[in-house]
Structures are given as structure tokens and as C-alpha cells.
Amino acid sequence: MSDRGRGSFRGGRGGPISRGRGHGPSPSTGSADKPKREAILDLSKYVNERIRVKFTGGREVTGVLKGYDQLLNLVLDDVEEQVELPEPRVRSLGLVVLRGPTIILLSPVDGSEEIANPFLSQE
Template sequence: MSGKTDEGRKREREAPKKYVNEWLANHQDQRVRVKFTQGRQVVGVLKGYDQLMNLVLDDVEETLRDHDDLDVLTKETRHLGLVVVRGPLLLTISPVDGMEEIENPFNVQE
């Protein structure tokens, strides 16, 4: 037995949710990059969210994937406009401003 009360366990479960809600609130109306569990990736302006991490994004651009290898993103994009993103499909959310993409140092060209 861990010795924790039900109230203590409840606070531990709510701490990550509080952090995520604060992060989302701080990045509302800013451009964010969202990666999905199936490999898709979009960039858009975060307009809203709920407790299930469903997101509302505006002015969304999806980065298209290579037709031959779906794990590879191309430089092509398509405009999607206003979208609702379901929380269970999210892999990562990150701000666009202040971030830069670097080459993968482990990707060795033969």
C-alpha cells in the first residue's frame, strides 16, 4: 500500500491536466504545429480547446506526405482552413514561433 489518500492520488492525476490547460491557454491565438498518431502534420492558429484536448485550429496548412513513403513529409502543403482536431489523435503540440527545424543527425545518406 502506498499510503496515499484518495485526495492525494486525485491531485496527482489532475496536475498534468492543469499544466496542459495552462500551456494551451498561454498559446491561444498563436500558431502551433500539431503532429498526429498516424503521421499527419498541420500548422494553424489555436483558437480553442476543451478538457478532452480537442482543438479548434484556424488557417490550417497540412504538410503533405510522400505518396511512395508515407513516413516522409514533403515540402508541399494544402490549405484546410478551420478544423476541429480530436484529442485522441494528437501526438504532439508545439509552438511554431521560437522553434526551428534541424536536420536529423542520425539520418545517414548512403
């Protein structure tokens, strides 16, 4: 009884670390077999360009694209938010990280122009 807690390992916390049992890829298999997942959109041509982003809920921002990932999370610099209510104004936000799942529209500012909606009834 005097050697309780010493001697052979019985499991629990603080025991030896066992690799390759459900804790990530094992060194023998590696990730060389799997092809790398590509992003849905190729945003590389818009890096360091000004883009406009609309979100679910109606918010809209413009800024310079600095980075992105395959989930469409974006890093924008010099961001300005277009606030419509209670009065139209522009709010400066600086450097921001935008979550991809909340984005509904992404477009370049330069090289695009607003056109009239042809489906609206003429009044």
C-alpha cells in the same frame, strides 16, 4: 376495466419525473466538494498563436489555436496540412476541430527551430 390506463401511475413511459436517482448530481450534494480537473497541458499562452500538430498515422498540420479543452481537443483556424505523398505540397483546410486522442506532438511554430538529429550516423 373502463378506467384502464388512467388513475395511479404504474411506471413505464410518460410518468412523473423523479430527480436524484442516478440522473446526474442531486441538488443537495452539488459539485462544490470536488475540485475542478485541470488540463494536463496549459495551452492558454498559445491561444491566437500559430502551432504545429502531428497525429498518429503521420499527418501534420499548422494553424492558429482558437480553443481547446482538458482532453486536448483543439480548434485551429487558417489550417494548412503538409502532404508528403505522392509529392510534397501544402493543402489549405480552414477552420478545423482536432481530436485530442489522435495528437502525438504539439509545438509552437514561432520560437522553435529544427535541429539536426545528433543520433543519426554521419555518412
